[in-house]
Amino acid sequence: MRILVVEDEPKTGAYLKKGLEESGYSVDVAADGADGLILAQQEEYDVIVLDVMLPTMDGWAVLKTLRATRATPVLFLTARDDVDDRVRGLELGGDDYLVKPFAFVELLARVRTLARRGPPRESELLKVGDLEIDVNRRRVKRGGNRIELTPREFSLLQLLARRQGEVLSRTQIASYVWDMNFDSDTNVVEVAIRRLRAKIDDGYDVKLIQTVRGVGYVIDCKESD
Structure with missing residues (x-):
């Protein structure tokens, strides 16, 4: 299974890539919103782990644009725990929301749940x-x-x-x-x-x-x- 991680903090991105690859996933990492959107539109991923606060495009803008063409499950990562932020993410089409700092085992469990759910297939x-x-x-x-x-x-x-x-x-x-x-x-x-x-x-x-x-x-x- 393929995972896309869109995270601008290098240590966090490397940590997630290492942990997810050790758990059996193939992982791509993008360091800003625009690059993450391009990858998400061009490639087929089972889950996207998307930070909210990103350079060039924030996570909200990435998801809003992505949802016009793709139904890939998205797990938001953010340091902000406001209810309004969580609701906004879900209304834009996000599938789950995890607040930093987080335990990797919890992130992994959520990724596995989203991967099993998967996007609805349009036409194979x-x-x-x-x-x-x-x-x-x-x-x-x-x-x-x-x-x-x-x-x-x-x-x-x-x-x-x-x-x-x-x-x-x-x-x-x-x-x-x-x-x-x-x-x-x-x-x-x-x-x-x-x-x-x-x-x-x-x-x-x-x-x-x-x-x-x-x-x-x-x-x-x-x-x-």
Whole structure:
């Protein structure tokens, strides 16, 4: 099982990583809110341990943005024990709340409970024509041929496939695939689409990723006129 720890205090982050890895988990650590959000959006985690007071983005902002696309269980860590803070965290979509200082055995028990609960699965297998996307294994095939994608390419393809037939603007794509401060005036989205097309569509008669001029992009097994 994979755990993401978002904690800006180096000693606490290292302590949690060591303890959770010794308990059998694979652990990634992010030292600020923006980096934690990017990892949480790009990768598949069983539980996220999220500090509230973080640089660049606080835990509230991270969770609010994350909940637009992910249902990964979140355990808040904070030095603040106000009832209002606990209620705010739960209302934003947090699953549990642990106040610092804490006993590691208690944190571990809560992580295990959340991991067993897990997020609701949307769809384990997405299909667009002869394209198959195994969401949980992060594997992609077209016409039975395996296609290797980078994490960013997979996130982009998954977004398009989940919204099959719906035209997504460059701004929408940027807000889901990149961080919230992404400058949509750059050509990063176009470059990413071009690279994804080279892997998904080159060599196939039916082109799945289509451009709607002046609007954005759509994935569909029906070619546009």
